[in-house]
Amino acid sequence: MLKxxxxxxxxxxxxxxxxxxxxxxxxxxxxAARSHVAAPTVAKLLKLLVKGGxxxxxxxxxxGYRLARGAETITVADVVSALEGPIAITACxxxxxxxTIEGSCTSRSNWRLIDEAVxxxxxxxxxxxMAAPRVQTARMYGKTVPLHVFAARE
Amino acid sequence: MLKxxxxxxxxxxxxxxxxxxxxxxxxxxxxAARSHVAAPTVAKLLKLLVKGGxxxxxxxxxxGYRLARGAETITVADVVSALEGPIAITACxxxxxxxTIEGSCTSRSNWRLIDEAVxxxxxxxxxxxMAAPRVQTARMYGKTVPLHVFAARE
DNA sequence: CGATACGGGACCGAACTGGTGCGGATTATA
DNA sequence: TATAATCCGCACCAGTTCGGTCCCGTATCG
Numbered sequence: 001m002l003k004x005x006x007x008x009x010x011x012x013x014x015x016x017x018x019x020x021x022x023x024x025x026x027x028x029x030x031x032a033a034r035s036h037v038a039a040p041t042v043a044k045l046l047k048l049l050v051k052g053g054x055x056x057x058x059x060x061x062x063x064g065y066r067l068a069r070g071a072e073t074i075t076v077a078d079v080v081s082a083l084e085g086p087i088a089i090t091a092c093x094x095x096x097x098x099x100t101i102e103g104s105c106t107s108r109s110n111w112r113l114i115d116e117a118v119x120x121x122x123x124x125x126x127x128x129x130m131a132a133p134r135v136q137t138a139r140m141y142g143k144t145v146p147l148h149v150f151a152a153r154e
Numbered sequence: 155m156l157k158x159x160x161x162x163x164x165x166x167x168x169x170x171x172x173x174x175x176x177x178x179x180x181x182x183x184x185x186a187a188r189s190h191v192a193a194p195t196v197a198k199l200l201k202l203l204v205k206g207g208x209x210x211x212x213x214x215x216x217x218g219y220r221l222a223r224g225a226e227t228i229t230v231a232d233v234v235s236a237l238e239g240p241i242a243i244t245a246c247x248x249x250x251x252x253x254t255i256e257g258s259c260t261s262r263s264n265w266r267l268i269d270e271a272v273x274x275x276x277x278x279x280x281x282x283x284m285a286a287p288r289v290q291t292a293r294m295y296g297k298t299v300p301l302h303v304f305a306a307r308e
Numbered sequence: 309c310g311a312t313a314c315g316g317g318a319c320c321g322a323a324c325t326g327g328t329g330c331g332g333a334t335t336a337t338a
Numbered sequence: 339t340a341t342a343a344t345c346c347g348c349a350c351c352a353g354t355t356c357g358g359t360c361c362c363g364t365a366t367c368g
Contacts, residue, residue, distance in 0.1 A: 002234060002241050002272075004156055007326070009244055027344065040328055047346065060335025061343045077270060080156060087156050090163055105167050114275055116231060118156075121271030130264050161357070163319065194359055201315065214366025215312045 008083045010037045011045045015079055016131040018055065019071035025064035045083070052082025071131060076121035087122065089115045162237045164191045165199045169233055170285040172209065173225035174253025195296035199237070225285060231276035241276065243269045 017035040018026065028046055032039035046065055049055045056068045067074065080085055090111045171189040172180065182200055186193035200219055203209045210222045221228065235241055242264045 002158055002238055003243050005325070014320065029344095038327075043325075043345085050345090057345060058335085059333080059343095059345050063334085063344045065345090084156055089157050110279060114279055117275030117278065118272050119332080121268055121275060124271065125264060125268055159356070160350080185314090192358075195357075197314085204315085212313060212366085213312090213314050213364080216367070217313050217365085219314090 004080060005084060007041070007045065008080055010035070010041060010126075011049065011083045012076060012079050012130060013037060014045055015049070015054070015067075015074070015127055018065065018067050019074075019127045019131040022067060022071065025058055025062070025066050027064040031065065048083055049079075052078070054078060054082050054092055067127075071128040072126050074127040075123045076127075076130065077119060077126045079127075080122055087115070087119050089118055156197055158234060159238055161195070161199065162234055164189070165194060165203065165237045166230060166233050166281075166284060167191060168196055168199055169203070169208070169228070169281055170219075172219065172221050173228075173281045173285040176221060179212055179216070179220050181218040187220065203233075206232070208232060208236050221281075225282040226280050228281040230279045230281075230284065231273060233281075234276055241269070243272055243275050261266045262289065 013035045014037060016032055017031055028043045028129075029039055031046070035042065037045075046055065046057070050057050050065070054068055054074060055065045057063065057065050077087060112151040166193060167189045168185055171185055180188075182197045183193055184199070186196040189196065191199075200209065200211070204211050204219070208222055208228060209219045211217065224300050230242060
C-alpha cells in the first residue's frame, strides 16, 4: 500500500515517452501507441498534465503535445503533484483547518518532517533519469493489476 | 494526495498513546479515550497491530494492550506496514508477475529506487520521537475530514 | 461460574478510482 | 471557405476500496 494511483503511474510513462522525443509534437493517439496505455486514458492524463503546466499542447490538424520544459528539470514529484494534487502524506498537513487539539496532537508536527522527506525523495528523480534505459529485466504488475492494458496491443 | 490511509493515521496516534505508558496494560476503551479515536476503530486497529507483532495483548478481566518492543525500536514504517501491508509506491514492485515488457518498461527500475527512499523516510522516525511533545501548535485536519472524531469527546 | 476483555469475522454505506463518451472549440490544408 | 484533424471540458458509469459498526466466540481473573 501507500502507493501512487495507477493513473499517476501511467502518467509518468507518458511523460517519459514524451521526454524521448523533445522536439516532436506527438498527438494523444501516437503517445498511446508508444506508451502502451489505452488511448482515452492518455488523453485524460494529458489534459491534467497541460493543466499542471508540465506539457504544452498545440491544437489543430497537426497538433499534439510536447514537454513544457527540459526533461532534466521535471521531477517525478512534479508529475505526481499535477495528477494527484499536492503531496501530503497526512490529511492534516494541508488546509490548516480548525481542530487544534494540541494535547493529543503532539505527533502531528513530526508527520510534516516525514512529509518533507517523501517529497524530497520524489523530487530527486527527474524525467530524464526515468527515461534513461536500464539494462535490467523490469517486471510490471502482478496478478492484481490488469495486464491487458500492456499485453497485446499491436 | 499520495497520503496514507486515515486508519493508519489513527493507528500511529494509538501507538504513540501506548508508547507514553510502556509499563501499563491499557484496554481498547481506555486507549480510545486517550487517543480521541472512536472506540470500535481503535479495537479494529489493535487487532491489526497485534497481528503485525507491534503490540501484545492480554486477555481476561484486566487484559489490554502494550507495546511489543521499546518505542525507540518501532518505526513509523512498521506501523504503516502493519496496517496497510508492504510499502510499495508502485503496483509493480510487489508480486513479480508476468508482463515483462522490457521495451516500454525502462522506467520501472527507477521506481524501486524511489520506493526505497520513501521507505527509508518512514523508517527514520521512531514511535518514541513521535510521542515526544513539541512546543508547537499543531493543527489537525481541515474541512475535508470529520472533526467530530476528535472534537467533543469528553 | 460470571464478568470482563480480546479475536475474528461479516457487513454496510459512502467515497474514490479507473475508464468511457460526447459535444464544442481551434487550427491546418485543400 | 469548407473540411478534417485534434485538443478541451465536461458528464457519466461500474467496480473497488475505505471508514466504520456489529456480533459472537474465546480466554482470563475473581
